[in-house]
Amino acid sequence: MNRTMAFVARKIFPYETPSTWFPGHMHKTLKKLQSLSSEVDILIEVRDARIPLTSRNFAVESILKKRNRIIVYNKCDLAIPCETSLSTFRDEMVHLQQSFQSMQDWFQRSQGDIFKTVPSLTYVSSVPFYAKKLLKRIRNMAINGITKNQRVHVYFIGMPNTGKSSILNSLRHISLRRSKAAITGNYPGVTKNFSEVVRLLEHAEVFMLDTPGIMTPSIAAPEDMLKLSLVGCVKEGLIDPVTLVDYLLFRINLVSPSIYAKWSPPTNDVDEFLGNVAHKIGKLSKGGGYNDNTVSTYIIQQYRSGKLGKFMLDSMDKSSMSLRLQHELTKSQKKS
Numbered sequence: 001m002n003r004t005m006a007f008v009a010r011k012i013f014p015y016e017t018p019s020t021w022f023p024g025h026m027h028k029t030l031k032k033l034q035s036l037s038s039e040v041d042i043l044i045e046v047r048d049a050r051i052p053l054t055s056r057n058f059a060v061e062s063i064l065k066k067r068n069r070i071i072v073y074n075k076c077d078l079a080i081p082c083e084t085s086l087s088t089f090r091d092e093m094v095h096l097q098q099s100f101q102s103m104q105d106w107f108q109r110s111q112g113d114i115f116k117t118v119p120s121l122t123y124v125s126s127v128p129f130y131a132k133k134l135l136k137r138i139r140n141m142a143i144n145g146i147t148k149n150q151r152v153h154v155y156f157i158g159m160p161n162t163g164k165s166s167i168l169n170s171l172r173h174i175s176l177r178r179s180k181a182a183i184t185g186n187y188p189g190v191t192k193n194f195s196e197v198v199r200l201l202e203h204a205e206v207f208m209l210d211t212p213g214i215m216t217p218s219i220a221a222p223e224d225m226l227k228l229s230l231v232g233c234v235k236e237g238l239i240d241p242v243t244l245v246d247y248l249l250f251r252i253n254l255v256s257p258s259i260y261a262k263w264s265p266p267t268n269d270v271d272e273f274l275g276n277v278a279h280k281i282g283k284l285s286k287g288g289g290y291n292d293n294t295v296s297t298y299i300i301q302q303y304r305s306g307k308l309g310k311f312m313l314d315s316m317d318k319s320s321m322s323l324r325l326q327h328e329l330t331k332s333q334k335k336s
C-alpha cells in the first residue's frame with residue numbers, strides 16, 4: 001500500500017511543562033512598563049505570525065489595558081503557505097483577533113473582570129507595503145486626536161526576537177529616510193534596555209520607543225516553550241534540539257508530511273526522520289551513524305529561514321483558541 005495513504009499522524013505530543021525563560025531584564029521591563037503605562041499613547045504589540053496565539057503576551061494585557069493598540073503579526077513571510085495571499089492571511093488574522101476578543105469578552109462576563117482591553121487593531125507587517133500601511137495607521141491615530149498630548153509616544157512591545165526593532169527601523173526609514181536607530185539581531189534578547197526616543201514624523205511630535213522583548217513569567221500551555229524555541233523567541237540550548245525536531249515533526253505531520261518529502265517518507269519516528277535527513281544531506285558517517293544534534297540543528301535552521309515551507313505551529317480552530325484562553329486565565333488568576 002502507498003505509505004502516504006497509510007500514514008496516520010500522532011494526535012498528541014506528551015511533554016512536561018518546562019519553566020519559562022524570564023531573566024532579570026524581562027522582570028525589570030515588565031515593572032517599568034507598569035510604571036510608564038500612563039505615558040504610552042500608542043502601543044505596537046509585535047507577535048510572530050507563525051505562532052499567533054502563543055506569542056500573545058498575556059502578562060502585559062492587564063498592565064497596558066485601555067491603551068490604543070495595534071497588533072502586528074510579523075514574519076508573515078515565514079507563515080503564509082504558498083497558496084495563500086497576503087491579503088487572505090491578513091483577513092484570517094483579523095478574524096482571529098475578533099474571535100479571540102469576543103471569547104475574551106465572554107470569559108470576562110462569565111468569570112469576572114480580569115482583562116480590560118480596548119478592541120485591538122490587527123496588522124500584518126514584514127514587507128514595505130504593510131510597513132507603509134502601518135505608518136499611515138500610526139500617523140492617523142497620533143494626529144487625529146486620539147491623544148491630546150503634545151508629544152505622542154509610540155511604544156513597541158512583544159516577545160523576544162519577534163521583530164520590534166526591525167519594524168521601528170523600517171517605519172523610520174519609510175517616514176524620514178533615516179538609517180537604523182535600533183539594533184537588530186537574529187537571536188532573542190538583543191534589546192536589553194528601553195531605547196531613547198526616536199522621531200517618527202517630520203512635522204509632528206511623534207516619537208517611538210523600543211523595549212526589550214519579554215516572555216510571560218509563567219507558561220500558559222505545556223507546548224509553549226517548544227513553539228517559542230522553534231521560532232527563536234527563547235535562548236538557545238534550553239530545550240535540546242532533538243526534542244525540538246521531534247515536536248516540529250509532530251506539527252508538520254498535522255499539516256502535511258509532504259512538507260519534508262525531499263528528505264524522508266512520512267514518519268512519526270524522530271530517529272528514523274533524522275537518519276533519513278542525515279543521509280540526504282550527506283551527514284552519515286562511513287559506519288552509517290550521524291550526530292543527531294548536528295542534524296537537528298540543521299533542520300531547525302532550515303525551518304527558521306522558511307526553507308522547510310511556510311506553516312503555523314499554532315492550531316487556529318475555535319476550540320484551540322478557547323482552550324488557550326482558559327489556560328491564560330488560569331495562570332492570571334493564580335497570579336492575582
Ligand SMILES: Nc1nc2c(ncn2[C@@H]2O[C@H](COP(=O)(O)OP(=O)(O)OP(=O)(O)O)[C@@H](O)[C@H]2O)c(=O)[nH]1
Pocket residue numbers: 074075076077078125126127158159160161162163164165166167183184185186187188189190191192211212213214
Ligand atoms: N523573515 C523575517 N525576518 C524578520 C522579519 N522582521 C524581523 N526579522 C528578523 O528577525 C530577527 C529579530 O529581529 P529584531 O528586530 O532584532 O527583533 P526584536 O523583537 O527587536 O528582538 P529582541 O531585542 O530580542 O526583543 C532579525 O534577524 C530580523 O532580521 C520579518 O518580517 N521576516
